[in-house]
Amino acid sequence: MQDHYDVITMRKTLLAAAVSLCWAASSHAQSSVTLYGIVDTAVIYANNQTTGKAGAPGHSGVEMDSGGISGTRWGVRGSEDLGGGLSAVFMLEDGFSSATGKLSNSGDLFGRQAFVGLSSKMYGTITAGRQYSFMSQYLSALSAEGLGWAGNLADHPFDNDDMIRHQSIQNSVRYESPTYRGLTVGTMYGFSNEAGEFSNDRAYSMGAKYENGPVSLVASYLQINRSVGTANVNPNGAVTNGDSDAVITGGSQQIWGLGGKYAFGPASIGLVWTHSSTNDVTSVYQGGNLAQLVGSLLRFNNFEINGQYFVTRALSLAASYTYTDGRFDSSSGSLSPKWHEAIVQADYQFSHRTDVYLESLYQTVSGGGNNPAFNASMFNVTPSANNRQLLFVAGFRHRF
Template sequence: MNKRLFALAAACACGAANAQSSVTLYGVVDVNVEYVNHVGAVPQAGNGYNPGPPQTVFRENSGGYSGSRWGLRGVEDLGGGLKSIFVLENGFNADTGTLQQGGRMFGRQAFVGLDTRFGVFTFGRQYQSIFSTMANFVPARYATQYEPTGVVAGANFRQDNTVKYSGTFGPFTAQADWSFGVGTTLPSTYPTVPTAGGAGEVPGQFRRDSAYGVALSYLAGPVGLGIGYDQWNPTIGTGNGTFKKAVVMASYAFNDTAKLMGGYRWGQNKDPGGTTILRDDFYWIGGQYRFSSALDFTLEYDYQNVKNLGGNNGVANPWQIALIADYAFSKRTDVYLTTAYSRNAGLAMESAASGFATSLALGNSYALANGQKSMFGAALGIRHVF
């Protein structure tokens, strides 16, 4: 019996040694010092939707150009063209050492899946399909500080309880996702716009806080094209709303020096009774320019046409222009200057039409104070990638 057990253990050890597997530790630490003017409090029911008087802010932040994070990425070759994969990615505030994403241990991403000949199937907390696809078409590359990610992709751009598929076929990449419960909540920041969202996955309420989306991109040579659709069904009162977004986008690269990008996003949010909470159109255009092997610039212009906000058809349309200069000391360490000017909204296009999603997520207000129409911000930071 002992000989047979020893032989079995040896065979298992040999099999483990022959299997090709790896686990990679990676991360980013990004900290900057920032100046912002005309800052008020995020309007909510508790303060009577009153942002208060304007303040000038000097502060240290985490995640100006990239969100500070660390993660584990693993892969095991199972043979026959099949691999198992996982990602656990933590988001943290480098200035305070605290967790981001509502205190989640792995709030940025946490999923496991299979990489097959037909595509990649993953299960867990993941990015929605249109967010992943737009990464190739947004000039600022989701730079955390002033990028209006929550406006263009929706506050549900990260989703709990998600099944996702991604497949690449030549120049085409197709993605699709379904969330059984997004896990995002947007508090009321405007008197006629209710709180939306919740935990989801409630027995007997399959639609509650669910979401789904699809996206398709084409990248060949200098040309890039993309389309996508996303729908989130957040809890509103005792029912479910319907938040829809559709996007088209394009890019064109000029050798390795410059790239032009732009897109259009249609949006419509309705409450459980079908009343419009928000109807808007969002446009962006900009580009990236590599001045040298160490220095590059990014310019992005964003415009939001707010057609209806909680029954108000006369909302001033927000817009923003942002400029980023980045200088690399090495492949792992760089310094950057990021600046932005916004009109009819705070930086990152923060307004009631966005639910002040960026301010609430980061814990730093970019809400416009009473009597203000514009905001300017600038931040000087350092980033190290490992």
């Protein structure tokens, strides 16, 4: 009988050891995969909308659009614990229209982001694939636009400073450091993938952010090098027009910016300055499409102030104002268009995943020389037939 009990005891011991070994192996190589997304749909009233007929007066209109604040998207992200503070990471993310169901980026399967890499708690994260620059990743979080509270509709003219995540950098390698005493830095490089033309449509970006209590500071930079002339366009480079990704096309482009934000109690205030310059410009993003604009130089300076106040934990009120000083040089002369844009918003959160919002946006433009590319326009809403436009927006947003 004693032998029988000894055998049972030994079996229990072996089973416990096996379970412990399996648990240890599982802990060491623990992995996770998460399905996530945002669905954002808005009904927009706009006045002075163009009818597409030359010289015709503008008309008021009501349209339904996707991504009033946040671009509608779905994605899969995951990680695997490799031990020693090292993990494998990946992300696959696609945009689509919640108003029509159509894919964004001209049908690319993962048109927003697609990358894989390694992340170390001690040394930082390095990833490779299709990714966002540090303008949209770092600086836009301090702005009303982009990652800020007003999102896509608040974009600075033509998204000239790459702040609303409309543009991804293909063929890119990206490094982000660990955060040390509130400071994080990063750099990335996008390859041209063109034999014999290393600099034809390559891109590089850098950024630094500092977060300490109520204070946030950011500096970011992006440069895109492209060869001029339709015969030498590289469709497979770092930034491509083929998937409706680029917002300003032409030759080389430089973008940089600075921002600061201060939070006090339920309120916050932010200041952002960005500068962009494109040589040999050929088109700009207006009303959801690329509008022709041919010249030797297109330059912008954007000055923004924004603020947000939480009346309750669920209800927030926000406002922003942006002044944009532009310059356009072409064979027919120079123009100095200037934009004034004001935004007010009320947002109510039913939960941390679901909210509704009301917005009003007003934009005026002067000095555009009657060039329709310089008519008032905001994001993908049908542009104005003249130099001013007013929007009223009501939207629903759900995160999963």
